[in-house]
Amino acid sequence: MRAPPWMPVLRGVAYVCAVLCVVVVAATATARGTVLNAGFHRDVLARERAYERLYDEVLVDPELTPVTRDLLGRLPVDEALLTSNLKTVLPPETLRALTDEQIRHLIAYLRGDRDALTLSADLRPVVENLESLTQTYFGDLVASLQERPSPDFPAFLRELDVSLQRVAAGEPPHGLPKLSLTPDQAAMAADALLRLVPEGQRAALRPEVDVALREGDVATALAAVGPAVFSDRTREAVERVRAAADGGSWNITADLERGDGSLDTVHRIRGATHLTLGVVEPLAGVLGAAALAALWFTGPESLPRRLRRLGWTLAAGGVLTALCVAVAGLVTGGRVVTPPASWPDSLVRLVDDVQSTALDRVLGGALTAALVALAAGAVALALGVAAQRRPVLEVARRASVWSAAGVTGVALSGVALVPLVFAGGGARVCQGSERLCDMRYDEVAQLTSHNAMSTTADRFIGPLQDPDIVGQLNAGVRALQIDTYRWERPEEVTARLRESDFPPETRRRITDAVARFNPPRPGLWLCHSVCRAGAVELVPTLRQIGDWLRAHPTEVVTLIVQDAVGGADTEAAFRAAGLEDLLHTPHRDPSRPWPTLGEMTESGRRLVVFAERADGPAPWYRNFYAYAMETPYAFRSPAEMSCLPHRGGGDKRLFLLNHFITIDGGSRLDAARVNARAGIVERARACERARGRPVTFVAVDYVTIGDARSAVDALNAERAERA
Structure with missing residues (x-):
């Protein structure tokens, strides 16, 4: 039976329509999954460390100094004070939240989810x-x-x-x-x-x-x-x-409307995207499926020829999509927006890196969609060849029909869905790094502040840290060694001082102070040896730690408590501070591997609490030395530092590296030397070889002196490479 004369024309139209629809579906799906997806933008900014680079490269660029000084000169605060505390005035978390909010509003407007563009920032x-x-x-x-x-x-x-x-x-x-x-x-x-x-x-x-x-x-x-x-x-x-x-709110939209007309461009883009997502994308999907069905069901040709026709159509759509991707890459050259010549080099580099990464991901998503169509076409062609070489029974014929329908469905679905893989939901970050999320808690090194509560900020006598506890967390500390006490009665002070590591002159000063003021105070406190030498209340401090953790949902914090307060009272203090939803309960078997940081952050249980003496009664309050081992800690010079076993024996999963000098108390003068990056990394490696376990906690005095944080980052980078 001869085919009607219009049949070849119909097949030709269906072929062209199907190929073009594959390209359109790939393009619109890529746009939906990337540039029109708020998570994509958050992910790109995180991958390029945009916020950190803004502080560390752009705002300190000498080319911006005149502008910065002109702005700061208008404020009633010294320039040096404000610039040195810039992250305090405008923390990275606040800047990230402000930016994320504007991205969400803009994407919602471009996708047609909102009728009006409203950009505002809570200042x-x-x-x-x-x-x-x-x-x-x-x-x-x-x-x-x-x-x-x-x-x-x-x-x-x-x-x-x-x-x-x-x-x-x-x-x-x-x-x-x-x-x-x-x-x-x-x-x-x-x-x-x-x-x-x-x-x-x-x-x-x-x-x-x-x-x-x-x-x-x-x-x-x-x-x-x-x-x-x-x-x-x-x-x-x-x-x-x-x-x-x-x-309290900055109306960004109003300022932009009074500016250079950039919102007019946004409004025009919104018209195009609304039409594309609302009409073009679903229409292309329907027409593409109809065209492929027409190619399959028209004509008396054999099954092998139909499979080959379907395969060539899908493959042609994939090839054309790949060619469009290649042309787009050549035309853009990795840059969509050309920064003005007046911008400083640091800002130009940041913008170029961000848009280059974004463009690579957009083109990568489209190219992957093209490869899906090409692969589906190759499968259909292979089925056609196989069907031609072997006799086809009715059962096989039906199976082939369903196979063809499956290949077609998978092809169109894949072309539409694969770009979503490139969208991102914001980079999955743990302890400041994407690479640490898949590492276990017991595999990660954590910067640890020794006697974290004993600070200059809280006016301790003989402090061992400068910033307060929240300041230490902001500086990269993820484990805090704290001492819990009740306020001493005067008759208890002398005996306590004899057992402390204070030098004689400091002991005399404390004794004189006790004689003149500072009567005993009720409640639970964080002190260093003697509360009259400095004290901060336990529950308010725990509440501050909880507030910090909630403001930093990708971080895990550990408390190692030198406990002169009973376990039941400590449990009550954590309950009063409202931390029960954050507390992680370790496995009762200390030899069991720990969960990954990613699992801990996803569960929300991101606060690990150990006691040096107690073991419970709360299931989350476990004895530290049942789970951890340590090095000695009474070193009077760097040369004395060793890896010998101390408390906890030598076969635990967690490993505390005590890395500080004790000369009748802490030594600020030695801190810069012992906190040097090379020294910490070298000693950690040596102790890991000697003890057969990676160092978990790197405990130092004066965490903001030297390069201790950089050393911990280097250890984690090495471990991530080996993982």
Whole structure:
């Protein structure tokens, strides 16, 4: 039976339609899974470390210095103070959250899920951080002038406000106490105050400030510098912040609409994407399936010829899609947007790296979709050849029909779905690295702060760390060694001091302090040997750790508790701090492998707590030395450091490397040397060879001195390479 004359025309149209529909489905699916997927953008930014590079490369670029200084010069805070605390004022987490929010709004608008584009940023956290930094700066200044152990911020702000009002009214402020200063102290205080004054005005103000401070008259000294320091700069800074925040929210859309017309481009793109996703993509899928069905069912040809026709059609669609990908790669050259010539090189490099990575992933998704179509076509061709060479029974014929239908369905589904693999949901990160998520807890090295609660920030006598516990976590610490105590009665202090590692002079100072003040306080505390040498409350500190963990959902933190407080009371403290949902319960068998960091972060159970003495009663509160071994810790010089077994024996899964110098207490002078990257890495490797287990905890004093964090990162990078 001869085919009708229109049949070849129909097949030709169906063939062209099917090939083009494969290309369209691949393109639209790639767009949906990448550039129109918020997770894709988060993933690209994370892979290129965009936020870290912004702080470490762009904002410190000398080409940006004039702009940065012009901005900072408008704020009533020293430039050095603000730039050194930039991550405090605008933490990476806050910047990431602000960016993620704008990405979500923009993608929702482009996909047609929202009718209007609304971009806004909540600047209240930034303003609060800036205000906190300013308060700390001026509060510490006044506290140092008043010789107070710590500034009373609310009182300081009230006094400052009254003083500024009096200065603005032309009256000298009053109410600040007179101080008895030595000439040297007066000169130092004058230098501290005059550093706040524009350089050109310092010489004229110095005589009045010197005379006032030599007489201990802080009020007059502040009145002298107040007009130059506070009036104009504070008013201008407040006005700028208020103008930007507009009640706490920055309306980005409004600013863009008043700008260079970039939103007009976004609106045009939105029209195209809405049409493409809503009409073109589903229409291409339906037409493609119909065209392939027409190619299959039209004509009296044998089954082998139908299979070959189907195979050539799918293969042609895959080849054409691959050619389009190749052309797109050549045309773009790895760059979609050309940064302006006025941008600094560091920002250009960052933008180029981000868009290059994004483009590679987009083209990779489209190319993979093309390969799926090509592979499906190859399978259909192979089936056609096999069917032609062997007699085909009815059962085999039916099987081949279903095989052809399956190949067609898989091909179209694969072309549509494969690009979603390249979308990303935000990079899967654990402890700051994608590569650590698949490593077990007992395989990862963790920077550990020895006596983490004993800090300069909390005014401990003989501190062993500088930042407070939250500051240490922000600096990369992931394990905290803390000591829990109850406040001592006076008669208990002398015996405790004899057992402590404080030098004799420090013991004398503590004894004198006990005789004059610091009566016993109720409750549970974090102290170092003697609570009168420094103490912070346990429950509020645990609550801060919990808040930090919730703000950093990809991090795992470990507490190693030197416990002078019973296990039941400790359990109650963790419950009062609201940490029960974060606590990880180790397996009762210490020899069992630990879960991976990825499994721990996905479960939400990311806080591991050990005790040096107790073992329970809470199932999550296990004895550290049942699970871990350690090196000695009483080293008086780097040369004495060894890998010999100490507490915990020598065959545990977890391994604590004590890496600090003890000379009647910690040694700040030795910290820079022993915390050097090369020294830590070399000793960790040696101890791992000697003990047959990877180092888990690298415990150091003064974690912010030296390169301890870099050393831990290097150890983890080596292990990830071997994994």
